[in-house]
Amino acid sequence: EIVLTQSPGTLSLSPGERATLSCRASQIVTSDYLAWYQQIPGQAPGLLIYGASSRATGIPDRFSGSGSGTDFTLTISRLEPEDFAVYYCQQYGSSPLTFGGGTKVEIK
Amino acid sequence: QVQLVQSGAEVKKPGASVKISCKASGYTFTSYAMNWVRQAPGQRLEWMGWINTDNGNTKYSQKFQGRVTLTRDTSASTAYMELSSLRSEDTAVYYCARDRFSSSWPYYFDSWGQGTLVTVSS
Numbered sequence: 001e002i003v004l005t006q007s008p009g010t011l012s013l014s015p016g017e018r019a020t021l022s023c024r025a026s027q028i029v030t031s032d033y034l035a036w037y038q039q040i041p042g043q044a045p046g047l048l049i050y051g052a053s054s055r056a057t058g059i060p061d062r063f064s065g066s067g068s069g070t071d072f073t074l075t076i077s078r079l080e081p082e083d084f085a086v087y088y089c090q091q092y093g094s095s096p097l098t099f100g101g102g103t104k105v106e107i108k
Numbered sequence: 109q110v111q112l113v114q115s116g117a118e119v120k121k122p123g124a125s126v127k128i129s130c131k132a133s134g135y136t137f138t139s140y141a142m143n144w145v146r147q148a149p150g151q152r153l154e155w156m157g158w159i160n161t162d163n164g165n166t167k168y169s170q171k172f173q174g175r176v177t178l179t180r181d182t183s184a185s186t187a188y189m190e191l192s193s194l195r196s197e198d199t200a201v202y203y204c205a206r207d208r209f210s211s212s213w214p215y216y217f218d219s220w221g222q223g224t225l226v227t228v229s230s
Contacts, residue, residue: 035216044203044220088153092215096169099153
């Protein structure tokens with residue numbers, strides 16, 4: 001199975017700053033089938049990005065995804081107060097589908 | 109709007125089974141597959157399996173093969189997940205998550221249920 005490793009585990013930033021989150025796969029992710037989700041504590045995850053770089057419906061353009069193969073990045077250009085949450089990557093190119101361990105973006 | 113409403117929290121003893129429902133509304137149920145994902149305390153999200161809600165075909169994570177059964181009732185727009193031979197490590201929040209497509213393979217999840225807490229304890 002493909003193991004996804006996210007780094008850093010925690011990112012301490014201030015509103016308005018740029019966040020860069022990494023997701024590294026143990027094998028090539030077929031067709032760059034990688035998604036990103038945001039989870040606010042106590043809520044279900046919500047889709048942000050699919051296909052490594054396509055924004056889901058209604059997602060603001062401050063969220064962007066990039067990368068291919070085994071290395072992927074989620075960037076939040078300017079953090080808003082509602083962006084402080086946990087972010088997960090997920091690959092859907094191979095079975096079983098797998099998730100990363102998450103990156104918590106917290107207020108500095 | 110798309111809504112996935114799951115059944116309520118469960119407390120089960122080791123060795124028992126649990127069946128969780130996920131009622132869909134706001135879209136044509138059979139046009140999208142459904143996945144089940146769990147999140148144990150302090151653990152990463154874990155994909156359990158997928159069901160094509162149109163033809164009933166299923167795919168399971170090998171980890172849960174033999175213990176999990178996914179079904180659906182198209183007349184009720186409801187998907188079900190049954191997990192058997194429960195152990196303490198199965199204590200988790202279980203989510204249904206709508207797949208972006210209805211095909212022969214799970215993809216990514218564009219809507220999620222609110223989650224159902226299952227506690228396994230003697």
